[in-house]
Amino acid sequence: MLNSLLDVLNISLQERNFSEKKLPSDFQEFHNKDSKYIIKNYLFESSKYRRWRVTTLNGGDKLQVFNTVAYPNHSSEKPILGVDILWFGVSNKLLAVLDFQPLIQNKNYLDQYCSRLNLIKEKYSNFDNERMKEIYDSNKYFSPWVIICRGNKLHLDRELNKVFKMFLKEYLSMDDIVIDNQFLNNKEIRSKHIEYDRYSSEKDPAEKLFKSFFGKSWTEKFVKEFLFTLS
Numbered sequence: 001m002l003n004s005l006l007d008v009l010n011i012s013l014q015e016r017n018f019s020e021k022k023l024p025s026d027f028q029e030f031h032n033k034d035s036k037y038i039i040k041n042y043l044f045e046s047s048k049y050r051r052w053r054v055t056t057l058n059g060g061d062k063l064q065v066f067n068t069v070a071y072p073n074h075s076s077e078k079p080i081l082g083v084d085i086l087w088f089g090v091s092n093k094l095l096a097v098l099d100f101q102p103l104i105q106n107k108n109y110l111d112q113y114c115s116r117l118n119l120i121k122e123k124y125s126n127f128d129n130e131r132m133k134e135i136y137d138s139n140k141y142f143s144p145w146v147i148i149c150r151g152n153k154l155h156l157d158r159e160l161n162k163v164f165k166m167f168l169k170e171y172l173s174m175d176d177i178v179i180d181n182q183f184l185n186n187k188e189i190r191s192k193h194i195e196y197d198r199y200s201s202e203k204d205p206a207e208k209l210f211k212s213f214f215g216k217s218w219t220e221k222f223v224k225e226f227l228f229t230l231s
Helices: 003-015 107-113 117-123 130-135 153-158 160-176 186-203 206-214 216-227
Strands: 019-021 029-031 038-045 049-059 063-072 080-088 093-101 147-151
Touching: 003 049, 003 063, 003 160, 038 206, 049 216, 080 160, 093 117, 093 153, 093 160, 117 147, 117 160, 147 153, 147 160, 153 160, 186 216, 206 216
Parallel strands: none
Antiparallel strands: 019 038, 029 038, 038 049, 049 063, 063 080, 080 093, 093 147
């Protein structure tokens, strides 16, 4: 059901000359014991991005998940792109969170790199759920303009792909403007990426979900060797 998002992403990455990296077979695709849940993963890189990872989880009519995180090279102070989209088929509920996740909470940094997210929120008001913001730590890796939708199938069918396309376009367009780093040097950027992975590996709620579906051993390896490699 969320495969169209992967198609949108693949087109954008191909246009930007990304190459796909080969993954170990148990990361490429992994099934739980009765194959009711299937996880697939993809990894891309380019001259400007050291990692762009994608995860899809297919639980049939019960659950669909699309997650992608993009890490620019350590020479760029750009935010880390983060997307989590979950569709709960039984209850017909959509949860979507999209953000340019800032490396620092400096106002000038946020205005320069993250503020254009507000254009998306203004155009798609259903993706401007202020009530949900309280569940995220605004002092860490979320911007003031984090895009959040807690919706239904109408939002899934009518708006999600459009929002995702616009979100990708705004993020990738930053690569077309040559801007010298103004806030962080390369060493500080690498340090912030390490902090991000450590923070995310501790806070990511998906780990419990993966353990329940795929077991503790595989999940711990997956978190350390694929999701958050600098943790």
